[in-house]
Amino acid sequence: MLLEPGDLSEQQIYNFMMSTILPRPIAWVSTVDREGKTNIAPYAYFMGVCCVPMTVLFCPVVPPPPRAKKDTLLNIEEVPEFVVNVASDDNIGAVNLSAAPLPRGQSEFGLTGITPVPSLHVRPPRAKEAAVAYECKVRDIIEISNAPGGGWVVLGTVLGIYVDDALLDDGACRVDLQQLRPIGRLGGGDFVRAATDTFTLPRYKTLADLDECPHVRD
Structure with missing residues (x-):
């Protein structure tokens, strides 16, 4: 079957993307408006971009009417800084609750009981x-x-x-997956624990490495 996006409704496209592009990491984004009022909200369109300079992206979508933009985007337009807090098994309940459609200016930090901590380089607090x-x-x-x-x-x-x-390997600068216990987003209201079912495959640095791989076939 071949699907044409032009033949599908917005909801059908959303359902298809959410059930095939997965698992998706969750950016739990904290921001402030020009008056310093805080906001924190989850975004499942999120990814790292590159290392030099270290860059990430997330994608706020158009909210339901009558709102034209989400508070996160409005805040970033006023104060062009943000913090991406990593969603984990320890905080996923608060992450999910922070998606509630609060009135503009009302902080999800207060709703969820999450503690804002001053950041070092930007005005928005981290969680x-x-x-x-x-x-x-x-x-x-x-x-x-x-x-x-x-x-x-x-x-x-x-x-x-x-x-x-406690999570960091100082030498390689790797974070321990089992201690971080990140949560990924699936379709609908479903989530996945990324640390509970993992496997390792070899990384091929040269073509000669392929000769030692039993899975490669002529």
């Missing part, structure tokens, strides 16, 4: 309950469409990183 947090300065905001079903790409340059000392 104390997150073991990893990326402090970012907005590099660019790309509008894809402001129509229903549309959205924006927010690119951020990472200025600083908070990580719980």
Whole structure:
């Protein structure tokens, strides 16, 4: 079967994307408006971009009417900085609750009981309950469409990183997966624990490495 996006409704496209592009990491994004009021909300369109400069992106979509933009995007337009807090098994209940549609200016920190902690490089606070947090300065905001079903790409340059000392391998700068216990988003209201079912495959650095791989066939 071949599906043509032009033949599908917005809801059908959403359902298909959410049930095939997975698991998706969750950016738990904290921001402030020009008056310093805080906001924290989850975004499952999220990914790292590159290492030099260290860059991440997330994508706020067009919210339901009558709102034209989500508070996160409005805040970033006023104060072009944000923090990506990592969603984990320890905080996923608060992450999910922070998606509630509060009135603009009312903080999800208060709703969820999450503790705002001052960041070092940016004005928005990080969440104390997150073991990893990326402090970012907005590099660019790309509008894809402001129509229903549309959205924006927010690119951020990472200025600083908070990580719980207990999770970090100082030598390789790797974070222990079993201690971080990140949560991924699936379709609908479904989530996945990324640390509970993992496997390892070899990485091929040269063509000669393929000769030693029993899975490669002529």
